[in-house]
Amino acid sequence: MPELPEVEALAAFLRTAAADRVVARVEPVAVSVLKTFDPPYSALTGAALVTVGRYGKFLDLVFASADGERLDLITHLARAGWLRWKERQPATPARPGRSPLALRVVFTDGSGFDLTEAGTQKRLAVHLVRDPGEVAGIARLGIDPLAGSFTLDALAALLAESGRAQIKGVLTDQTKIAGVGNAYSDEALWAARLSPFRPAGGLTASEVRALHEAVVGVLRGAAEAARGLAARDLKAEKKLGLNVHGRTGLPCPRCGDTVREVSFSDRSLQYCPTCQTDGRPLADRRLSRLLK
Template sequence: MPEMPEVQGLAQFLASKLVPQGGAPARVGSIELGSFAVLKTAGVPLAAVSAKAFTGVDRRGKFLILSLEGVYLVMHLARAGWLRWSDTLPDTALRPGKGPIALRLRCSEPAGDGFDLTEAGTKKSAAVYLVREVAEVPGLSRLGPEALDVGQEQFVAMLHGHRSQVKGALRDQSFIAGIGNAYSDEILHAARLSPFALASKLGDEQLGVLHHAMHSVLEAAITAAAGKPAKELKDSKRREMKVHGRTGELCPVCGDTVREVSFANSALQYCPTCQTGGKPLADRRTSRFLK
C-alpha cells in the first residue's frame, strides 16, 4: 500500500510534470474511466475539467490532491493503486471493466502526456473525487495531524489516551495521518517495541523513543523517494525496509530471523530479539488492531 513517503514522492514527481517551475502548466485534455466505481462523486462532471490548467499538486495523509482551476482531483490509492505516467499515452480509448486501468488523464498541453491510475488484484478500493472544495472529500475531513507535524509532547499525550495496541494507533488515520502497515512495522522495529504493546501502558521514555523513530524512519523514506520517477518509487520503498516484507530473512540490526504475524487480509513483520525480548508472537489470524 502506498504510504505517506511514496505519495509525497509521487506528488513531487507529478508537480514536476504538471506544474513545472519556470514552465507553462499542463492542461487537461480528457479524463476517461476504466472503472466507473472508482469515481466517488457526481457533482462535477468529468467534462468540466477539459482544458483546465493544473495549479498545484499536494498531499494530505495518503491522499493525492491535484489542483485545477476551480476544482480538485483527489485520489486515494488504497491497497494496490498506483499512478503510471507516460509521455506518450496510447490513442485508443479505455474499455471499462477491462484490465487494471481505473482512470486515464490525458493532457492537451503538452499533447500526449498523462497518467493512468491502475489498481492490481480483484478487490478494488482506490477512490477518485472530483470536487470544488477539498473539504467535500469525506476521508480528508477525518484525518488526524500529519505524522511529521506532531511534536514529542503532543505525541506522548495523544498515545497516553489511546486504548489500542501501538501498531493500531500508528495506523489509525484519524489519529495520525500517513502511516500504514509497512512504516508502522519499520517504526516499531526502530523503537524496539512490540506491535502488540498497549499504547496507553507505554512510559514517557518509551514514547519519546517511538516519536524519534517515527520521525527518523519517515524522514529517511521521504529523502529516499525525493526526485525519483513514479515507476521507481515502489521498488525503492521495498529496498529500504528492514523488517516489513522480510519474513525469514535476518534482521540487519541483531541477526535474528524476522518473524510474521498473519491476519485475514494482511500481515505484520517484526524481530523477536529487537522487539519482544526474544519471544515469537502468536501468529493469530484475527486481531482488533488491524480492522
C-alpha cells in the same frame, strides 16, 4: 500500499512533470472508482494543473478551469492502486476490460497519467471536488507526522488517550496519525524496539520519545530516499529501504535474529523477537486457528 513517503514523492514528481499542462480529456474506465458526481469529471477538460499536494495518503491534483474555478482531483490509491505517468498517451479512448486501468487523464500535449489497480479488491477511490474538505476521508484525518504540530507532547497525549489499544493499531489509524500504513508502522516499531501489541497508554516517557523519533525518522528517511524519483521507480525504492516489513524469515539487520510474522485475514505484520519482544515470538492467530 502507497504510504505517506510514496504519495509525497508522487506529488513532487507530478509538480515537475505535469505543471501547467492542460487537460484534453478524462476517461473513467472503472466506474466503481468514481466517488463524486458534482462537478462532473468532464469539468476538468480545458483545466490547467496548478499544483499537487498530499493529505495523509490522499494525492490532490489541483486544477484551475478556464474560468478560474478550483477543481481538486483527489485519489486514494488504497492497497493495490498506482499512478503511471506517460509522456505519450494512446490516441484512442480507453475501453473497459480486464486491464488494471481505472481512470486515464490525457493532457493537450499528449502526455498524461493512468490510475491503475491490481487484484480483485477494488478500493481505489477518485473524487472531483471544489474543496478537499468535501472528501470525508480527508476531513477525518488525524495529525500529519511530518508536520511541525507532531511534537513529542502531541504523540504522548494521543497515546495516553488511546489507552489499552495496541500501538500498531494506533499508528495505522488514519483518524489519529495521517499517512502511516502497515509497512512504515512495522519499521517505526522496529526502530523504537517496541512490540506491535504493546498497549499505547502503557509506554514509558523514554519509550514515547523513542517512538516519536522513530516515526519521524523512518518517514523522513523514506521520503528523502524517494525524492526526485519517477513514479515508476517508487515501489522498488520502498522495498529497498525496509528492515523488517516484508522480510519474514530473513535475518534482522540489527541483531541477526530471524524476522517473524503475525498474519491476519487480509494483512500481516513483521517484527524481530530479539529487538522488540524480549526474544518471545508473538502468537500468529491465523496459524493457531489452522492447528486447532
